[in-house]
Amino acid sequence: MGDDVITCSLDLEHSETISALLKPPSPQQEYFSELVKARQCRGLEVKTDGEYGKGVYANSDFSEGKLVLKDQILVGAQHSSNKVDCLVCSYCFRFIGSIELQIGRKLYLQNLGLSASMKCESSSSYEENDSLMTGNDNGGSCSSSEPKEKVPLHEEVIESLMNGGIVLPYAKQFSLPSSVQCSGGCGEALYCSKFCAEADWESFHSILCTGERSKSSCREALLKFIEHANDTNDIFILAAKAISFTILRYKKLKESHLNNRNSSVELKNGTESLTLTLLLEVWKPMSMGYKKRWWECVALPKDVDCCHEASFRSQLKELAFTSLQLLKKAIFDKECAPLFSLEIYGHIIGMFELNNLDLVVESPVENYFLYIDDLPYSEKEEAEKTTRPFLDAVGDEYSVCCEGSAFFPLQACMNHSCVPNAKAFKRDEDRDGQATIIALRPISKGDEVTISYIKEDVSFEERKALLADYGFKCICPKCLLEQP
Numbered sequence: 095m096g097d098d099v100i101t102c103s104l105d106l107e108h109s110e111t112i113s114a115l116l117k118p119p120s121p122q123q124e125y126f127s128e129l130v131k132a133r134q135c136r137g138l139e140v141k142t143d144g145e146y147g148k149g150v151y152a153n154s155d156f157s158e159g160k161l162v163l164k165d166q167i168l169v170g171a172q173h174s175s176n177k178v179d180c181l182v183c184s185y186c187f188r189f190i191g192s193i194e195l196q197i198g199r200k201l202y203l204q205n206l207g208l209s210a211s212m213k214c215e216s217s218s219s220y221e222e223n224d225s226l227m228t229g230n231d232n233g234g235s236c237s238s239s240e241p242k243e244k245v246p247l248h249e250e251v252i253e254s255l256m257n258g259g260i261v262l263p264y265a266k267q268f269s270l271p272s273s274v275q276c277s278g279g280c281g282e283a284l285y286c287s288k289f290c291a292e293a294d295w296e297s298f299h300s301i302l303c304t305g306e307r308s309k310s311s312c313r314e315a316l317l318k319f320i321e322h323a324n325d326t327n328d329i330f331i332l333a334a335k336a337i338s339f340t341i342l343r344y345k346k347l348k349e350s351h352l353n354n355r356n357s358s359v360e361l362k363n364g365t366e367s368l369t370l371t372l373l374l375e376v377w378k379p380m381s382m383g384y385k386k387r388w389w390e391c392v393a394l395p396k397d398v399d400c401c402h403e404a405s406f407r408s409q410l411k412e413l414a415f416t417s418l419q420l421l422k423k424a425i426f427d428k429e430c431a432p433l434f435s436l437e438i439y440g441h442i443i444g445m446f447e448l449n450n451l452d453l454v455v456e457s458p459v460e461n462y463f464l465y466i467d468d469l470p471y472s473e474k475e476e477a478e479k480t481t482r483p484f485l486d487a488v489g490d491e492y493s494v495c496c497e498g499s500a501f502f503p504l505q506a507c508m509n510h511s512c513v514p515n516a517k518a519f520k521r522d523e524d525r526d527g528q529a530t531i532i533a534l535r536p537i538s539k540g541d542e543v544t545i546s547y548i549k550e551d552v553s554f555e556e557r558k559a560l561l562a563d564y565g566f567k568c569i570c571p572k573c574l575l576e577q578p
């Protein structure tokens with residue numbers, strides 16, 4: 095299928111609404127002030143007229159090591175392949191169950207040949223988007239070393255570990271919330287609490303659930319969409335979540351508007367205006383994200399020759415088109431039809447590509463084994479009689495953390511610097527998917543808060559290549575000084 099053949103009738107039909115949705119919204123200032131207030135990070139301000147567009151600025155002084163921002167996920171998802179290794183809450187990404195269940199489940203799935211992970215660092219950072227057709231798994235935060243030989247365990251032992259028949263020493267000190275099932279009956283999504291289950295249902299999952307209570311128009315199509323995303327690029331799952339989020343907000347806002355004539359939504363004339371006004375309002379959080387069409391902003395992979403660039407980009411466009419057709423069959427909503435245009439889908443995926451932050455949550459299993467290793471000699475010797483076979487069976491994968499991608503609305507406004515003054519970093523108390531930004535050095539009131547999207551302690555040329563994935567040429571003081 096050639097580039098020019100990929101036309102989506104919705105793009106033609108809703109061209110005006112699509113342009114309105116993609117226009118930079120105004121006023122942005124008010125939106126970000128509200129967001130800063132909601133995050134209770136009053137020491138920050140988003141300015142929209144900086145050197146590189148939006149940027150985050152300090153409104154007060156921050157000393158080194160101080161928390162600058164704790165940003166919540168707007169839309170996020172655990173990588174499909176990581177689901178084998180880490181059982182986490184589908185909404186907040188906190189580990190759930192128990193240490194025994196985490197290890198037992200990992201071994202059980204490992205025996206089925208499903209595990210394919212690497213070790214992780216405990217920071218959360220921008221990812222190195224170097225994989226396209228195969229998803230964003232195993233991005234910049236993981237590193238692998240020589241794998242240790244695993245010593246398998248009997249099935250009965252693994253089952254016993256999973257169903258509570260075996261209790262590991264000291265595991266109680268690493269207690270995890272018990273899992274709550276999805277009320278839609280999919281059996282796929284699990285949560286750390288009723289609160290997260292309900293919040294996910296209301297924000298995304300009621301549309302994307304594959305269970306009996308799903309609001310999806312065709313569960314079979316939904317399964318096909320998910321399968322296609324898992325086989326190609328799980329960034330499509332994020333895009334589907336962004337669309338579901340917007341549709342569900344639309345329904346809620348429309349209902350409250352119709353029930354309440356004093357609604358905050360200002361109406362123009364006619365029904366079409368009502369739909370557009372509501373759509374623009376609920377789309378606002380997405381509209382604030384920096385975005386371009388996905389197939390145009392993806393950096394050309396090293397193994398693709400420049401003379402094949404056009405064909406590479408048209409393949410990506412085709413891939414997005416195929417994914418969109420599957421999604422449309424599964425969850426199309428007539429009132430929100432413009433969201434299913436290729437132009438909007440391409441921009442949503444592009445937004446995730448350009449703003450995608452690694453979602454990282456440290457593994458309690460890793461902390462558990464480190465704790466055992468740190469015990470005084472006699473206690474360690476005693477504990478290891480029980481724990482050693484499990485550690486040997488899990489091998490190096492004992493430390494695999496929860497990994498995914500997420501859009502953090504405030505962190506996404508932070509510009510890059512190769513000499514950043516802040517860093518995304520998980521502290522001991524950060525047990526869920528939220529982003530934590532810490533000052534790397536003193537930041538004074540009025541300074542721009544910058545983070546590094548890449549590993550910055552490499553040469554100018556390497557940084558330039560890494561930043562090409564983000565579609566820009568860095569003009570931070572270090573690059574200006576070092577550029578030839």
Ligand SMILES: C[S@@+](CC[C@H](N)C(=O)[O-])C[C@H]1O[C@@H](n2cnc3c(N)ncnc32)[C@H](O)[C@@H]1O
Nearest residue numbers: 146147148384506507508509510566568569570
């Ligand atoms: C995640 S966004 C950051 C917020 C963005 N400034 C905005 O207006 O939404 C990343 C984009 O900001 C710009 N940018 C960030 N850091 C930069 C830098 N050091 N040099 C040049 N452009 C930068 C680039 O356009 C980049 O694609």
